[in-house]
Amino acid sequence: MDRAADTSVxxxxxxxxxxxxxxxARGYQVWGAQETDGALTLGPIASASDLPRGRIEAAEAxxxxxxxxxxxxxxxxxxxxxxxxxxxxxxxxxxxxxGMDMAAEEDPVEAxxxxxxxxxxxxxxxxxxxxxxxxDGPFVDTRFRRRREALLLIAVNCMxxxxxxxxxxxxxxxxxxxxxxxxxxxxxxxxxxxxxxxAGSAKGREILDALSGEPAGEADLKTARAGxxxxxxxxxxxMGEDVEALLKRNYEHPHWAAxxxxxxxxxxCTLVCPTCFCGTVEDRSSLDGAQAERWRxxxxxxxLDFSYLHGGAVRTETASRYRQWITHKxxxxxxxxxxxxxVGCGRCIAWCPVGIDITAEVAALAAAERxxxxxGKEA
Amino acid sequence: xxxxxxxxxxxxxxxAVWKFSSCDGCQLTLLDCEDELLxxxxxxxxxxxxxxxxTTQPGPYxxxxxxxxxxxxxxVERIQEIRRDSRILITxxxxxxxxxxxxxxxxxxxxxxxxxxxxxxxxxxALDTSTPIADHVSVDYELRGxxxxxxxxxxxxxxxxxxxxxxxxxxxxxxxxxxAGTACVMVTKGIPCLGPVTQGGCGNLCPxxxxxxxxxxxxxxxxxxxxxxxxxxxxxxDRRTIRDLFGGFTAGAPAFAEERSRHDG
Ligand code: SF4
Ligand code: SF4
Ligand code: SF4
Numbered sequence: 001m002d003r004a005a006d007t008s009v010x011x012x013x014x015x016x017x018x019x020x021x022x023x024x025a026r027g028y029q030v031w032g033a034q035e036t037d038g039a040l041t042l043g044p045i046a047s048a049s050d051l052p053r054g055r056i057e058a059a060e061a062x063x064x065x066x067x068x069x070x071x072x073x074x075x076x077x078x079x080x081x082x083x084x085x086x087x088x089x090x091x092x093x094x095x096x097x098x099g100m101d102m103a104a105e106e107d108p109v110e111a112x113x114x115x116x117x118x119x120x121x122x123x124x125x126x127x128x129x130x131x132x133x134x135x136d137g138p139f140v141d142t143r144f145r146r147r148r149e150a151l152l153l154i155a156v157n158c159m160x161x162x163x164x165x166x167x168x169x170x171x172x173x174x175x176x177x178x179x180x181x182x183x184x185x186x187x188x189x190x191x192x193x194x195x196x197x198x199a200g201s202a203k204g205r206e207i208l209d210a211l212s213g214e215p216a217g218e219a220d221l222k223t224a225r226a227g228x229x230x231x232x233x234x235x236x237x238x239m240g241e242d243v244e245a246l247l248k249r250n251y252e253h254p255h256w257a258a259x260x261x262x263x264x265x266x267x268x269c270t271l272v273c274p275t276c277f278c279g280t281v282e283d284r285s286s287l288d289g290a291q292a293e294r295w296r297x298x299x300x301x302x303x304l305d306f307s308y309l310h311g312g313a314v315r316t317e318t319a320s321r322y323r324q325w326i327t328h329k330x331x332x333x334x335x336x337x338x339x340x341x342x343v344g345c346g347r348c349i350a351w352c353p354v355g356i357d358i359t360a361e362v363a364a365l366a367a368a369e370r371x372x373x374x375x376g377k378e379a
Numbered sequence: 380x381x382x383x384x385x386x387x388x389x390x391x392x393x394x395a396v397w398k399f400s401s402c403d404g405c406q407l408t409l410l411d412c413e414d415e416l417l418x419x420x421x422x423x424x425x426x427x428x429x430x431x432x433x434t435t436q437p438g439p440y441x442x443x444x445x446x447x448x449x450x451x452x453x454x455v456e457r458i459q460e461i462r463r464d465s466r467i468l469i470t471x472x473x474x475x476x477x478x479x480x481x482x483x484x485x486x487x488x489x490x491x492x493x494x495x496x497x498x499x500x501x502x503x504x505a506l507d508t509s510t511p512i513a514d515h516v517s518v519d520y521e522l523r524g525x526x527x528x529x530x531x532x533x534x535x536x537x538x539x540x541x542x543x544x545x546x547x548x549x550x551x552x553x554x555x556x557x558x559a560g561t562a563c564v565m566v567t568k569g570i571p572c573l574g575p576v577t578q579g580g581c582g583n584l585c586p587x588x589x590x591x592x593x594x595x596x597x598x599x600x601x602x603x604x605x606x607x608x609x610x611x612x613x614x615x616x617d618r619r620t621i622r623d624l625f626g627g628f629t630a631g632a633p634a635f636a637e638e639r640s641r642h643d644g
Contacts, residue, residue, distance in 0.1 A: 287421075
């Protein structure tokens with residue numbers, strides 16, 4: 001049973017602008033995907049006409065091209081280059097300033113109400129994953145929390161996967177099961193273009209009530225669910241089974257050196273990943289020494305400095321950095337946070353300049369293990 | 380020991396700026412520090428800086444900024460003196476840290492090169508190679524770039540005045556793209572880019588305006604140039620394009636020089 005179904009309404013495609021107006025009237029800034037410099041970015045939109053309507057990504061490992069899609073849908077594209085992470089965890093920010101009196105004053109968090117329109121199920125899952133990292137446990141990142149609490153999440157269920165998507169095998173999509181305030185299904189038939197809008201929270205319900213629309217009929221709900229099923233079936237990539245254990249069995253394996261032959265340790269994969277949370281903290285001081293500042297910025301396990309301990313870096317080889325990344329993401333994340341660190345968004349595949357593919361590397365490692373096992377039996 | 384600690388009684392540390400084979404652009408970065416220049420002049424005594432003033436003071440100096448590569452026999456000797464006279468020596472720019480664009484001659488026949496450029500090559504008194512300062516004397520810190528980045532320069536001076544290690548990141552240019560939210564030119568347009576193997580620090584100047592990175596900051600640690608070159612070839616770049624890409628301002632840096640020579644001929 002679709003959680004949102006009993007509360008859904010159907011609104012014509014033009015209703016998107018009505019929705020944006022309703023959000024504005026409630027004090028929200030509205031963000032959505034838009035096309036800038038040949039990529040999709042997430043940022044403020046004035047109306048639905050700012051959305052990349054009719055455009056899709058032709059994405060492959062190491063390649064993203066925006067092209068005209070087969071139809072005039074608003075949401076046939078998938079993911080902006082960087083997801084919601086920037087909105088809740090800025091790439092770089094000053095934490096506080098200290099003067100000669102040693103009184104530290106924390107920089108306030110500017111977090112005005114922000115409605116994000118068109119979030120995909122994998123990105124919703126990524127936000128939950130990040131929330132567990134920053135907010136569960138004894139130390140809560142209050143900066144993250146304030147920004148997250150300012151969000152109104154308007155999800156869109158995917159009808160068309162990019163070639164790099166594999167959410168179906170990570171159970172994070174292509175249909176959102178929760179974690180949103182509102183959820184949309186876009187239905188585009190020969191002579192009919194409508195959105196089925198459902199609510200997933202009290203805040204969402206209130207906004208839904210302000211929209212005009214008919215209650216959703218069973219036929220539309222069926223079409224929406226069928227669209228999601230088709231999207232799952234159309235996915236070309238999948239994550240293999242039992243990755244957590246596979247990686248734990250293979251800390252030492254020649255495959256890591258083989259990946260390192262191709263990997264540039266450039267860090268793109270981690271910096272586009274919507275769940276990678278590592279940052280570094282840096283102190284700066286003024287020339288006269290009267291003032292100091294503490295800054296935080298994203299860091300990556302692919303940089304040498306990242307593993308610097310007293311006396312030197314621990315992970316000097318690219319092989320150990322790639323292994324650190326993939327084992328944390330797919331295996332140790334389970335130990336640390338009780339879930340996978342990967343939501344199957346495929347960004348690391350598309351945005352790796354040399355097209356290294358996390359699903360292919362897992363498959364190659366599994367295949368190498370099988371071959372070695374067979375050779376062992378035969379010997 | 381910090382420069383300040385060496386100066387009991389409150390006198391300011393002495394700063395010197397030296398030029399070797401170079402274009403002066405990196406020294407100019409110091410003068411470009413408009414907002415910070417007065418603070419710098421307050422914090423240090425600018426004891427030797429011909430680009431700014433003809434008044435000079437004798438050494439020893441607390442901090443020497445050295446621009447340019449070693450390109451003549453005279454420079455080989457002069458850098459030794461400067462090292463002896465300097466407590467902390469910081470090399471600034473692609474020439475001082477990698478030999479500069481003039482290091483392109485390192486892999487060519489210098490005599491015929493001279494003859495092809497100058498009508499009277501017999502008057503050219505230069506070594507066959509252009510080499511970084513660190514090949515000749517020990518260097519305490521290096522600031523990369525062609526030219527250097529003003530923020531890194533101010534950070535280096537500020538940190539050394541306080542006796543802390545300057546924060547000069549060793550990450551890739553790609554990291555700067557992603558911090559800035561710049562769409563990757565390789566991935567979205569297939570434009571060859573040296574960013575993945577280049578140390579960041581310039582402020583994302585080229586990718587930000589849709590150009591590939593020219594590698595001004597030189598190879599990042601562990602630069603996997605062979606893998607990038609193979610990928611560029613797969614994108615359709617021919618041998619010559621790849622060779623020339625690695626033959627820019629930091630052509631003399633070993634990782635780039637090797638990749639370049641692999642695509643020679
Ligand atoms: S896997 Fe790709 S994106 Fe990640 S560090 Fe290696 S080359 Fe860069
Ligand atoms: S590891 Fe790759 S596919 Fe998984 S969440 Fe991160 S970017 Fe997406
Ligand atoms: S544009 Fe160049 S530097 Fe930027 S991410 Fe792409 S390859 Fe890296």
